[in-house]
Amino acid sequence: MDEASLAGPRERALAAAPVRVVSARVGLGRRLANLWSRRELLWGLVFSDIRIKYKNSALGIFWSMLSPAFTLAVYYMVFSLFLKNGIPNFVVYLFAGLVVWNMFLTAVSTATGVIVDRAALVKKVSFPREILALSNVGAAIVYFVVQVVVLVVFLLVLRHAPAWGFLWLLPVSFLALAAFSAALSVVMSAVNVYFRDMKHLIEVVLQLWFWLTPVVYSYENSIAPHLAAHGLSILYFLNPVTLVVVTFQRVFYVTPVVHSTVTGQVLNILPTWSFARFLELNLALLALSLVAFVVAEAVFGRLEGNFESEL
Amino acid sequence: MTTVIEVRGVTKQFKIHHERHQSLKERLLHPRSGSTELFNALREVSFDVGAGETVGIVGHNGSGKSTLLKCICGVLKPTAGQIRLRGSLAALLELGAGFQPELSGRDNVYLYGAMLGLSRRTVDAVFDEIVEFSEIAPFIDTQVKFYSSGMYVRLAFAVAVNVDPDILVVDEVLAVGDERFQAKCVDRIQHFQREGRTILLVTHNADQVRALCDRAIVLDGGDLVADGPTHESLRVFRERLLDDAAEHDPEKLLGTIQIESVTTPSGSFEVRSGAGAHLEVTVSSQGAFSGNFVVEVFTRAGLLVSRSDAQGAPVNLVPGVNRVAVDLPTLPLLDGVYDVNLGVVDALGHTVVAWREGAASLQVIYDGREGGIVALGAAVTQL
Numbered sequence A: 001m002d003e004a005s006l007a008g009p010r011e012r013a014l015a016a017a018p019v020r021v022v023s024a025r026v027g028l029g030r031r032l033a034n035l036w037s038r039r040e041l042l043w044g045l046v047f048s049d050i051r052i053k054y055k056n057s058a059l060g061i062f063w064s065m066l067s068p069a070f071t072l073a074v075y076y077m078v079f080s081l082f083l084k085n086g087i088p089n090f091v092v093y094l095f096a097g098l099v100v101w102n103m104f105l106t107a108v109s110t111a112t113g114v115i116v117d118r119a120a121l122v123k124k125v126s127f128p129r130e131i132l133a134l135s136n137v138g139a140a141i142v143y144f145v146v147q148v149v150v151l152v153v154f155l156l157v158l159r160h161a162p163a164w165g166f167l168w169l170l171p172v173s174f175l176a177l178a179a180f181s182a183a184l185s186v187v188m189s190a191v192n193v194y195f196r197d198m199k200h201l202i203e204v205v206l207q208l209w210f211w212l213t214p215v216v217y218s219y220e221n222s223i224a225p226h227l228a229a230h231g232l233s234i235l236y237f238l239n240p241v242t243l244v245v246v247t248f249q250r251v252f253y254v255t256p257v258v259h260s261t262v263t264g265q266v267l268n269i270l271p272t273w274s275f276a277r278f279l280e281l282n283l284a285l286l287a288l289s290l291v292a293f294v295v296a297e298a299v300f301g302r303l304e305g306n307f308e309s310e311l
Numbered sequence B: 001m002t003t004v005i006e007v008r009g010v011t012k013q014f015k016i017h018h019e020r021h022q023s024l025k026e027r028l029l030h031p032r033s034g035s036t037e038l039f040n041a042l043r044e045v046s047f048d049v050g051a052g053e054t055v056g057i058v059g060h061n062g063s064g065k066s067t068l069l070k071c072i073c074g075v076l077k078p079t080a081g082q083i084r085l086r087g088s089l090a091a092l093l094e095l096g097a098g099f100q101p102e103l104s105g106r107d108n109v110y111l112y113g114a115m116l117g118l119s120r121r122t123v124d125a126v127f128d129e130i131v132e133f134s135e136i137a138p139f140i141d142t143q144v145k146f147y148s149s150g151m152y153v154r155l156a157f158a159v160a161v162n163v164d165p166d167i168l169v170v171d172e173v174l175a176v177g178d179e180r181f182q183a184k185c186v187d188r189i190q191h192f193q194r195e196g197r198t199i200l201l202v203t204h205n206a207d208q209v210r211a212l213c214d215r216a217i218v219l220d221g222g223d224l225v226a227d228g229p230t231h232e233s234l235r236v237f238r239e240r241l242l243d244d245a246a247e248h249d250p251e252k253l254l255g256t257i258q259i260e261s262v263t264t265p266s267g268s269f270e271v272r273s274g275a276g277a278h279l280e281v282t283v284s285s286q287g288a289f290s291g292n293f294v295v296e297v298f299t300r301a302g303l304l305v306s307r308s309d310a311q312g313a314p315v316n317l318v319p320g321v322n323r324v325a326v327d328l329p330t331l332p333l334l335d336g337v338y339d340v341n342l343g344v345v346d347a348l349g350h351t352v353v354a355w356r357e358g359a360a361s362l363q364v365i366y367d368g369r370e371g372g373i374v375a376l377g378a379a380v381t382q383l
Helices: A009-016 A028-037 A039-054 A060-082 A090-112 A119-124 A130-158 A169-194 A198-212 A224-229 A240-253 A275-304 B024-029 B065-073 B105-115 B120-134 B149-161 B179-194 B206-212 B230-247
Strands: A019-023 A257-259 A266-268 B003-017 B036-050 B054-058 B080-086 B089-092 B167-171 B198-202 B215-220 B223-229 B257-263 B270-272 B277-285 B289-299 B304-309 B315-317 B320-328 B336-346 B352-365
Touching (some): A028 A039, A028 A275, A039 A060, A039 A130, A060 A130, A090 A130, A090 A169, A090 A198, A090 A240, A130 A169, A130 A275, A169 A198, A169 A240, A169 A275, A240 A275, B036 B080, B036 B215, B054 B065, B054 B206, B054 B230, B065 B080, B065 B089, B065 B167, B065 B198, B105 B120, B120 B149, B167 B179, B179 B198, B179 B206, B198 B206, B206 B230, B215 B230, B230 B352, B257 B336, B277 B352, B289 B320, B289 B352, B315 B320
Parallel strands (some): B054 B198, B054 B215, B089 B167, B167 B198, B270 B352
Antiparallel strands (some): A019 B080, A257 A266, B003 B036, B003 B080, B215 B223, B257 B277, B277 B320, B289 B315, B289 B336, B336 B352
């Protein structure tokens, strides 16, 4: 009788089981495959994050609404009552851009500190560490979805129809944003282990980043002409969030050319690109963001080797 | 036999920061801060573990045994070398480290399960067993932060052992919980052994290793110094402990006293069960010393039959060669070979100054047909 038939079922199953390797360098492909195989942990962490955040609060997830609603109200008052930017129906324009910005902001600002905050877990339990950063991106996506639902209700109340023909841009644009946020979050969470003030620095950078993104002002009207004069239009789109914001504004706000409520002049507030052009740019951004995510994974892999002596 | 754990040339270096420069300003001011030191927690460690083996990893504090275990679990990445694992692995390292205090026990079972790599459906299937094993059914929907530390550990242990691991890694956890729970843990581990699972047990409790393991690996200062049958490895472990103690021995007593040889008056080490054994021990000493003898008797399977320490009158050793009689007045044991370990400790029993593992082997002869260790001579008669 050969050895295999003598062995019990457990041993036979074992002999067929795949071999896992723990070593200093793990290939990128294996890292990504490993990450994918642990996706269930990611969902688990996303929902436990959300549950923990609102466990002891009476209003629960509505708190995640209150802060964006407040921001919306403040910017609306400032830019349509005091510093009139002349954009008609400004609240829709603002809301469309703000949901995008909020997701990016929430993801990156919460993910940056997460490896340090969960040091106890990182040092005791084995799992792909970047899942912690990704779980914050996941939670940000959940809040994003809730805010989009509120935006839709808002539009229904205002009887403001979106640009139906452009609607299919949203999933592409959203995925690009999610991939870019994930890439940045993964890198930042690892860098923060080595430079602890990255957590504070990122807050400052994100504030600056907000004003570089056309959420409360219109890109075409305020900056594009100046850049175009020097042939530097492309410069503005180095900020990946801009394209996503502009796409969301194009879909929800609809009209690229309006009459200013202040001077009555014609304002060109959004790019007048066709659907095909928008799609092309968004697909390009999605591709670049996915590449950025893979690069982020590689960087994280290099940095995580020394986590335990830094935490 | 299938190899389930293959450790190949694993080295783990830690950077020790004497001054931590963790803020950006400090990093910029001291770009290559010189105050880090490399420390080798493991050096070129290699061994294989086959399916169904129970292997003990022993070593004193700082020997690298926990580092090795963490590398095997994937919590740490080796600096060089690699570890290949086959089959699923559950680790009982610092039980409950993965728990979220704000969540209920139920949610934590699922979350912890996911961390161990289990799908929700798999946890569903064993959820009731987990709750039953942990004995906290009434509190399963209470937030974990309200649990007592015992409940916390029980729940974590219950999850880890109910997830059907092929490899179970246990690190000192048997030292926690009350006695009854410890017994339950040991029972569970023995159950796992019978099921042919592979177990790695890290501890500095030699008795536990003797009781559970067929094989032991000894680590000392990051080096693998022994890998073999439990009793042989444990001999190395004890010798290393003595060597180590010698370095930190304030009175420089160690090494000055040696247990040279053990004989019997008749020259034979055969003993009839129930009779006694008289051992004559030759001890050389460089100085005068007053201390006690420790006598241990083990079965060949490594089970401790008896340990008597610091009992009876102290022995006064004089410089030169001393002869000491060790009397075992009665050995009511079953047929077999028993190993005797001898040691000399100081009067307070704190410091071992000499140790001889396997000082003598006694062949006990017994005609009865009982099973176990002790010859009780149970007799049954009709009344």
